Amino acid sequence: MAVLPITSHDVQSDYDNAKFRRRSVFKVITQAALTSNVRRNCGSCGVGKLLALLMIAGLAFLTVAHTNPGISAASQIVQHISVKGQEKLIKEGNGNAEVWKRFWRKPPRLPPRLPPHGKAGNDSLAAEVHNQQQISGSAVRQTKVAEAFRHAWTGYKNYAMGSDELRPLSKRGVDGLGGLGATIVDSLDTAMIMGLNDIVREAGYWIEKDLPERLNEKGQVNLFETTIRVLGGLLSAYCLSGGENGTTGDWGSRTMLDGPNPKIYLERAQDLADRLMSAFTSSPTAIPFSDVILRERSAHPAPDGLSSTSEVSSLQLEFSYLSKLSGNPKYGDAAMHVLEHLKSLPKFEGLVPIYISPQSGHFSGQNIRLGSRGDSYYEYLIKVWLQQRAGHGGSDVSYLREMYDEAIKGVKHQLVQKSIPKGLVFVGELPSGEHGSFYPKMDHLVCFLPGTLALGATRGLTKQRAMEEGLMTIEDLENLKLAEDIMKTCYEMYAVTTTGLAPEIAHFHTQEFYEDGLQGGNKSSEFLDDIIIRYADRHNLLRPETVESLFVLHRITQDPKYQEWGWQIFQAFESHTKVDSGGYSSLNDVTVLPPSRRDKMETFFLGETLKYLYLLFGDDNVLPLDRFVFNTEAHPLPINGKGDENDHKSQTQAS
Ligand code: DMJ
Numbered sequence: 001m002a003v004l005p006i007t008s009h010d011v012q013s014d015y016d017n018a019k020f021r022r023r024s025v026f027k028v029i030t031q032a033a034l035t036s037n038v039r040r041n042c043g044s045c046g047v048g049k050l051l052a053l054l055m056i057a058g059l060a061f062l063t064v065a066h067t068n069p070g071i072s073a074a075s076q077i078v079q080h081i082s083v084k085g086q087e088k089l090i091k092e093g094n095g096n097a098e099v100w101k102r103f104w105r106k107p108p109r110l111p112p113r114l115p116p117h118g119k120a121g122n123d124s125l126a127a128e129v130h131n132q133q134q135i136s137g138s139a140v141r142q143t144k145v146a147e148a149f150r151h152a153w154t155g156y157k158n159y160a161m162g163s164d165e166l167r168p169l170s171k172r173g174v175d176g177l178g179g180l181g182a183t184i185v186d187s188l189d190t191a192m193i194m195g196l197n198d199i200v201r202e203a204g205y206w207i208e209k210d211l212p213e214r215l216n217e218k219g220q221v222n223l224f225e226t227t228i229r230v231l232g233g234l235l236s237a238y239c240l241s242g243g244e245n246g247t248t249g250d251w252g253s254r255t256m257l258d259g260p261n262p263k264i265y266l267e268r269a270q271d272l273a274d275r276l277m278s279a280f281t282s283s284p285t286a287i288p289f290s291d292v293i294l295r296e297r298s299a300h301p302a303p304d305g306l307s308s309t310s311e312v313s314s315l316q317l318e319f320s321y322l323s324k325l326s327g328n329p330k331y332g333d334a335a336m337h338v339l340e341h342l343k344s345l346p347k348f349e350g351l352v353p354i355y356i357s358p359q360s361g362h363f364s365g366q367n368i369r370l371g372s373r374g375d376s377y378y379e380y381l382i383k384v385w386l387q388q389r390a391g392h393g394g395s396d397v398s399y400l401r402e403m404y405d406e407a408i409k410g411v412k413h414q415l416v417q418k419s420i421p422k423g424l425v426f427v428g429e430l431p432s433g434e435h436g437s438f439y440p441k442m443d444h445l446v447c448f449l450p451g452t453l454a455l456g457a458t459r460g461l462t463k464q465r466a467m468e469e470g471l472m473t474i475e476d477l478e479n480l481k482l483a484e485d486i487m488k489t490c491y492e493m494y495a496v497t498t499t500g501l502a503p504e505i506a507h508f509h510t511q512e513f514y515e516d517g518l519q520g521g522n523k524s525s526e527f528l529d530d531i532i533i534r535y536a537d538r539h540n541l542l543r544p545e546t547v548e549s550l551f552v553l554h555r556i557t558q559d560p561k562y563q564e565w566g567w568q569i570f571q572a573f574e575s576h577t578k579v580d581s582g583g584y585s586s587l588n589d590v591t592v593l594p595p596s597r598r599d600k601m602e603t604f605f606l607g608e609t610l611k612y613l614y615l616l617f618g619d620d621n622v623l624p625l626d627r628f629v630f631n632t633e634a635h636p637l638p639i640n641g642k643g644d645e646n647d648h649k650s651q652t653q654a655s
Pocket of ligand 1: 228376445543544545604608632633634
């Protein structure tokens with residue numbers, strides 16, 4: 001584990017303030033000489049300079065000997081001169097006389113210690129210095145993350161350009177997502193956010209020149225994966241490059257972006273969406289088929305006939321935004337129809353099974369979980385509500401907020417438990433549904449939940465701002481607390497392993513469940529006995545969910561510990577997944593050193609993981625969460641009536 005740098009938070013909670021620290025007599029004398037006007041005035045004389053210094057030393061010695069040993073008069077002078085009075089004395093031009101007078105004054109009483117988050121602390125020079133240090137520390141961290149992104153992109157470009165994904169060890173590409181150059185499109189807006197214009201150009205012109213042919217010729221793709229990664233990536237690129245007549249250009253970027261005309265991204269998005277629409281139009285119900293043949297503009301169900309619940313309910317941010325941009329309501333209508341249909345189905349305390357049949361329109365099976373196939377159902381309920389609740393003249397989406405609130409109550413009532421012996425709060429599963437027993441398994445995928453809960457609690461505002469505006473109910477506060485508790489668990493899933501990286505799945509030790517000998521390997525973790533990691537679950541796919549939630553929680557709570565946790569995770573990725581020749585690789589086992597590598601760099605490592613890490617260490621005014629909503633693949637899209645208003649001032653900024 002890396003040693004943590006001192007943060008402004010550490011400093012504040014120690015009530016430390018450089019202005020009031022005790023100093024040695026030697027330091028006091030030297031500093032008095034160096035910081036007073038004597039120094040300035042004698043700068044041009046020779047013997048005079050020496051004499052003056054000796055006099056100061058002698059007088060200071062006498063003063064120190066006759067004053068309270070706790071705080072010397074000289075140090076008060078240093079304090080006064082170096083912090084507050086220096087400017088005044090210089091301006092008044094009688095610095096020397098003032099300095100001598102002050103030597104004989106009684107030392108003033110120490111001011112009271114400042115509260116850790118008090119206003120006075122923020123105004124002090126010490127706080128300012130620490131803020132500056134934090135800002136420059138964050139800049140260093142952002143640079144490191146941008147370098148990692150470049151390393152990942154370079155590996156992809158050198159060995160796999162045009163393929164969906166890079167196999168970094170065998171140095172070749174692989175088309176696991178239908179052959180649309182998924183890494184390129186998934187990465188583009190990350191490069192925009194990082195201001196890496198050469199990569200924006202490479203990706204942008206590939207999309208302009210090569211993507212049309214792929215769309216025409218390629219066969220089967222998964223509706224959900226293609227929507228969140230490719231359609232979402234194109235729409236976000238359009239938005240961030242100022243496509244809406246420049247009206248969304250105000251997302252916090254300081255870089256002029258290169259690449260093709262933004263309208264290219266929109267044209268490609270619409271071409272793709274027109275083909276994907278067959279998944280909706282071919283289905284006999286509101287539930288779309290899962291697979292689309294792009295070149296034929298046809299669709300069919302998955303081999304088992306079922307669609308995943310999370311997949312059919314995580315298309316709406318993208319299709320609705322496309323409708324708004326294109327002026328054609330068909331995309332948004334089809335996607336929103338799914339949610340309206342889901343609203344009408346019976347649920348268990350707002351919780352839903354992970355499969356649904358497009359043939360019957362009903363849920364299939366009993367399995368309830370917030371991990372794979374269930375996750376982004378819950379995420380999009382609140383995000384689509386956030387995106388569309390303020391839409392001008394749009395339809396009423398309050399039912400989504402109600403579905404979300406009911407589901408979160410269900411999560412708290414049915415799925416949240418604490419591990420033993422140390423009490424980590426985790427989210428388990430109900431594999432046999434309502435009448436079956438609780439199973440203490442949590443996928444890494446569930447770590448999207450802290451971020452989603454926090455967004456739901458404050459609507460993207462900082463907690464402070466939401467409280468000031470009286471927007472938070474008791475339930476919102478509870479949900480934010482739960483978000484922080486689960487966030488800690490997600491972080492500990494990393495910290496408990498030998499590599500500092502989380503496994504794909506963890507089980508938790510409870511009264512009813514324990515498996516011996518399956519620990520994470522980091523002997524200094526206090527949660528070794530709480531977190532159980534089965535052999536089959538020890539891989540790491542470079543997934544984003546934990547750093548995604550760290551980013552959101554940091555924005556909302558402003559607690560710097562989330563940045564520290566993110567930095568540790570980033571360093572672990574750097575240490576164990578970086579491939580020298582370019583790219584990063586998934587791992588087979590996070591509990592052993594060195595971990596063996598899987599030879600695969602998932603597109604979401606560039607599209608999500610590195611983007612969220614970069615934003616975590618950056619300025620809160622970049623893509624503020626009250627104006628932009630991130631789709632489940634981390635592509636930011638404007639919130640209706642907010643991101644698209646020219647003169648809109650970010651509420652985050654205002655706070
Ligand atoms: C991504 O494609 C999305 O975040 C999705 O919602 C879940 N799986 C991956 C990342 O783990």
